[in-house]
Amino acid sequence: MAAAAVLTLAACGDNGASAGGSGDGDSGGDSAEEVNLTFATFSPDQEPAIREILDVFEEQNPGVTVEIQIIPWTDYWSTLQTSTAGGTGPDVAWMLGAKIGQYIDGGVLLPLDDAFEESGLDIEKYPEQLVDLFVDDGTTYALPKDFDTIGLWYNKALFDEAGVAYPTPDWTWDDVITNAQALTKPDGSVYGIGAPMDPQATYYNTIYQAGGEVISEDGTTSGYDSPEAIEGIKFWTDLINVHHVSPTLESFADTESVAQFMSGRLAMLTTGSFYAIRFANDPYSSENFDVTELPGGAQEATIINGIGNVALASTEHPEEAARLAVFLSGEEASRISSETGTVIGSYDGTQQAFVDAFPQFNLQAFLDQAENGVVLPVSRNTDAWASREGEFLTPAWTGEQTVEEAAAGLAGAMNEALAQENQG
Numbered sequence: 133m134a135a136a137a138v139l140t141l142a143a144c145g146d147n148g149a150s151a152g153g154s155g156d157g158d159s160g161g162d163s164a165e166e167v168n169l170t171f172a173t174f175s176p177d178q179e180p181a182i183r184e185i186l187d188v189f190e191e192q193n194p195g196v197t198v199e200i201q202i203i204p205w206t207d208y209w210s211t212l213q214t215s216t217a218g219g220t221g222p223d224v225a226w227m228l229g230a231k232i233g234q235y236i237d238g239g240v241l242l243p244l245d246d247a248f249e250e251s252g253l254d255i256e257k258y259p260e261q262l263v264d265l266f267v268d269d270g271t272t273y274a275l276p277k278d279f280d281t282i283g284l285w286y287n288k289a290l291f292d293e294a295g296v297a298y299p300t301p302d303w304t305w306d307d308v309i310t311n312a313q314a315l316t317k318p319d320g321s322v323y324g325i326g327a328p329m330d331p332q333a334t335y336y337n338t339i340y341q342a343g344g345e346v347i348s349e350d351g352t353t354s355g356y357d358s359p360e361a362i363e364g365i366k367f368w369t370d371l372i373n374v375h376h377v378s379p380t381l382e383s384f385a386d387t388e389s390v391a392q393f394m395s396g397r398l399a400m401l402t403t404g405s406f407y408a409i410r411f412a413n414d415p416y417s418s419e420n421f422d423v424t425e426l427p428g429g430a431q432e433a434t435i436i437n438g439i440g441n442v443a444l445a446s447t448e449h450p451e452e453a454a455r456l457a458v459f460l461s462g463e464e465a466s467r468i469s470s471e472t473g474t475v476i477g478s479y480d481g482t483q484q485a486f487v488d489a490f491p492q493f494n495l496q497a498f499l500d501q502a503e504n505g506v507v508l509p510v511s512r513n514t515d516a517w518a519s520r521e522g523e524f525l526t527p528a529w530t531g532e533q534t535v536e537e538a539a540a541g542l543a544g545a546m547n548e549a550l551a552q553e554n555q556g
Contacts, residue, residue: 167196167449169456172222174208177410181474185465189456196452198224216240216444223447224457227274227440229265229507230514235442237512241273242443247454248272253462257480261507262438274440275461278475280404281434281498281505282337282426284308285411289420290315290322290399299400301497303427305338305367308400312377315399325400327371327378328389329529331521332435332508333403339364341429346509347546352554354517354546356539364429365528366535373531381529402426405486405498409473412490423494425501436505438478516549 173182179200186198201222203211209231215221216235227235235241248255255263259279266274284299291298294315299307312324328334331346339346344360347353355361371378379392390410393401394417411417426434441460443453459465466477473489476498487495511517524542527533 165195167452169196169198169224169447169449169453170201170222171198171456171460172201172203172208172212172225174203174205174226175406176202177406178469178474181469181472184472185460185468188464188468189459193452193455196456198456216446219446221444221446223449223453224441224443224460227266227442229262229437229440230510230518232266232273232440232442233268233510233512234515236268236273240445242445242447242450242454242457243271243273244275244443244454244458245272247443247451247458248275250455251458251462253458253479257463258478259436259438262436262478265438265507265510266440274442275458276438276440276478277461277465278406278469278478279436279438279502279505280406280476281436281502282333282402282404283423283434283497283501284400284402284426285393285407285421285423286400287393287396287398287420288422290396294399298422299424299427301425301500303424305341305427305429308427309371309375309377312371312400313375316377321397323379323398324377325371325402326384326389326393326398327368327529328384329368329381329522329525330389330403331518332437335365335368335525336435336506336509337364337402337426337433338367338429340433340435340506341426341431343430347511347550351511352550354543354550356546357543360430362535362539365525365539367429369528369531369535372529381526405495406475408486408490408493408495409475412473412493418490418492421493423497425497432501432504433506434501434504435508436502437508439475511550511553513549513553516553517546520545520549 179202182200190196190198212221212225258276262276262279266272286299288298296311296314308325315324316322336346339361342360342364344358344364345355347355372380389401390403390407392398394414411421441457443457447453461478463479466479466482467485469475470477470482470485471489473486476483476486483499487499521542524545525538528535528538
C-alpha cells in the first residue's frame with residue numbers, strides 16, 4: 133500500500149474530452165433471473181445522487197435492482213467488518229484507502245479487473261495516486277468514485293459584522309490567527325475558527341505545509357516527532373490554548389465542528405469539498421458561506437482523498453456485484469455526482485460540473501489546489517496507528533501536555549505498529 137504522495141491530478145484539467153469508450157453502456161443485457169443487490173454507504177448527504185446513479189445502472193441492467201443501505205459513519209466499519217466476517221455483508225460497499233489493506237488480507241473482496249476491462253472505461257482518466265490506493269500486487273479491488281480536497285470555509289455574515297475582509301488564497305497561518313482574533317467575541321458566542329482534532333481536515337494539512345510528513349514514503353517510520361510535524365500540529369493547539377480563537381476539544385465532543393459552523397458559532401472552518409451539498413441545502417449556510425483555498429505554511433499542501441467501491445466475495449451474484457462496483461466509479465456516475473454538487477467526480481472531464489453546481493460557493497478553490505494535493509497517509513494496516521492518534525494527541529489539544537511530548541509518544545507507538553506491520 134502506498135504512503136502519502138503528492139498528487140499528479142490530470143483530472144483537474146477537465147478539458148471535457150470524452151473517455152475512450154463510454155464505460156457506461158448497456159453491458160448487462162437481459163438477466164436470466166431477478167438479481168437483488170445491496171449497496172452500503174455511510175453518507176445520507178449523497179443518497180439522492182446515489183439513487184440517481186443506481187437508476188441508470190438498473191435501466192442498463194434489466195432484472196437487477198439495488199437497495200441502498202446507509203450505515204452511520206460511527207458504526208460503518210464495525211458493521212462492515214462483522215457482516216463480512218459472517219458472510220452476511222452487502223454485495224457492494226464504500227471503501228477507503230486507509231481500510232482496504234485489511235479487507236484484501238482477509239480475502240473478502242472480489243477483484244474488479246475483468247469487470248473494468250468489460251466496462252470500456254479508461255484507467256488513465258482517474259487520478260493515478262488514488263487508483264494506487266486500491267490496487268494490490270497488480271490486482272484492482274476498487275476504483276475511486278470521487279476525490280476531495282480541503283478548503284477554508286467561512287461565514288460572510290460574521291466577517292461583515294466584524295468588519296473583517298474575506299479570506300483570500302494568499303493567506304498564511306499568521307493571517308488566520310490575526311483575523312480569527314478579530315472575529316472572536318469575548319462572550320464566547322462566536323469564535324474565529326474551529327480547531328477540532330480532525331486529521332484529514334486540520335493537522336495533516338499543516339504538517340505537510342510545514343514540510344513534515346505523517347509517515348515516511350516507504351511506510352516504515354512515523355514522521356510525528358519531527359520539528360516540522362510538531363509545528364504543523366502546534367498551529368491548531370495554539371488556536372485553542374494560546375490564542376483562544378477556537379472552542380475547546382470538549383466543546384467539539386458535545387457538538388461537532390460542522391454543526392457549530394452551520395449554527396453561526398464559528399467564522400471559519402477548514403473542511404472538505406464533500407460538505408458543499410450540505411451547506412447548499414441549508415438556507416442559512418447557502419446564503420452566508422463561501423470557501424477559498426487553504427492558507428499556506430512553508431509550502432502549499434492540501435490532503436486529498438477519495439472513496440472507492442468494492443464488491444464483497446460473499447455476494448451470491450459476483451458478476452453483477454463487480455459490474456455495479458465499477459459502474460459506481462465510472463464516467464456516468466462521476467458526471468451525476470459532480471452535476472448534483474454531491475462530490476467531485478473522479479473521472480476526467482466531469483469535474484467542472486461540480487464547480488458549476490452551486491455558484492454561490494467558490495468551489496473552483498477545491499480544484500485549483502488539487503495540484504498541491506497530498507494523498508491521505510496510509511499503510512497496509514493504517515488503523516493500527518491512526519486509531520491511536522486521538523489517544524496521544526488529545527492531551528496536546530487540552531493543554532495537559534506539550535505538542536512535543538504528545539508527538540513523541542505517538543511517534544513511538546506508530547513506529548511499533550509499523551515495525552510489526554512490516555515484519556508481517
